[in-house]
Amino acid sequence: MKEFFIENDGIRLHAKLDMPKTIQNETGKCPLVIVIHGFTGHMEENHIVAVVEAVNDIGFAALRVEMYGHGKSDGKFENHTLYKWVTNALAAIDYAKTLDFVSDLYLCGHSQGGLLTMLVGGMRVDDLKALIPLSPAWMIPDGARQGSLLGQSFDPVHVPDFLEMDDRRLNRDYILVAQTIHVEDEIERFRGPVLIVQGDKDEAVPLEYAQRAEKLYANARLVVVPGDTHCFDYHPEIMTAAIKEFLK
Ligand code: FER
DSSP states (O other): OEEEEEEETTEEEEEEEEOOSOOOSTTOOEEEEEEEOOTTOOTTSHHHHHHHHHHHHTTOEEEEEOOTTSTTSSSOGGGOOHHHHHHHHHHHHHHHHTOTTEEEEEEEEETHHHHHHHHHHHHOTTTOSEEEEESOOTHHHHHHHHTEETTEEOOSSSOOSEEEOSSOEEEHHHHHHHHTOOHHHHHHHOOSOEEEEEETTOSSSOHHHHHHHHHHSTTEEEEEETTOOTTOSSOHHHHHHHHHHHHO
């Protein structure tokens, strides 16, 4: 494992690169999966580490990157927005493209990182072979437009300065940015394979969004994990088995 920072316009993004035990071909190259956490998340969460181990198992490298205001990356949580995360994810892809050993590039993200995966997938169609949104939080832009996020109601036209959370708060720019995002446009632009995985007891993101995404993507498959939660607390092995099968 290699730990380092990726520079992105003066912001340092904390990253870890985990290589597979063996590279199984003559070229010495292997595919790489970029793995991104969700809202308030980080790269050491169980479900993120499970994805890394699963892809390493089948000969893929994994690059975990923590986005603005999360984990050990720069930036304050309250000032993060989806635009900042999009910029960060583009920098992560650009970094991955500089690695000589990489054959194909894949993007995988959980929840808000899954939403990010869908957005950036539409932007970097030529760089990304396939997308893996896990429990993608595609309802965030709708919630921001309707005045409902984090279980709180607000006026979507006169957005409050902050949304208060238990131990922190979220700047209004987060909401204003989310209101401008139309994920359908980026779903339409990505024509490659997409694997969506979500538990049917997800307490944070309605499963209907994943079902709609599966229909809208040109080439998507949704694997529903029976009885599982937003972070795959009960059946991470079903989530990782779906990823392994998809990548093989
Ligand atoms: C919300 C529900 C879920 C929300 C964000 C999330 C900002 C993101 C969850 C995650 O990334 O795990 O209302 O509002």
